[in-house]
Amino acid sequence: MPTIKGYRNNNRVFLNYLCNEFSVVEIEEINTSHIKAYLMNLELKGLSETYINGIQKNIRSFLKFIVEEGYIAEKRNPVLGLKWMREPKVLIKTFDDDEVK
Template sequence: MLLEDVLKEFLFNIEIQNFTKKARKSYKNNNLAFLNYIFQFNTVKLEDVTPQHIKAYFSYLQQKGRKASYINGILINIRSFFN
């Protein structure tokens, strides 16, 4: 399944679950940033995403100097996306 389609379905689900507008925006932005990062590895299908992609993204965020609390918030968003 294409990651773009999965993201659309995920965003629709959190809208149905009545998440706040701010939470929906956060989920959308964080997951889009992650997907844009892994697209550079020519990964477009959900089945192609590996734990190494996710670890590389968090390593990238750490190298950019992001704080642990910020990274943990993104982790929660990405974990929810893959569940």
């Protein structure tokens, strides 16, 4: 279950990445390509699709808040052009008849 501390840490890492890699220091400067580069960086680090989608949820929530507070216009929200990573389907191994007996 995500916590406020987890959201804060994830957003801090994301914003530090933007500052270090793209010299982005203003919220208005964030664009879709920056977010895609960050998510690709996480993928290259070997993180799972599920985990990366969780990070993307954090970023989406943060930018939705930024829009609601009026820092950027809804149509300029950079997460609007993002797609979710495809997560592998989890197959549950069921018991066969002999195992049930």
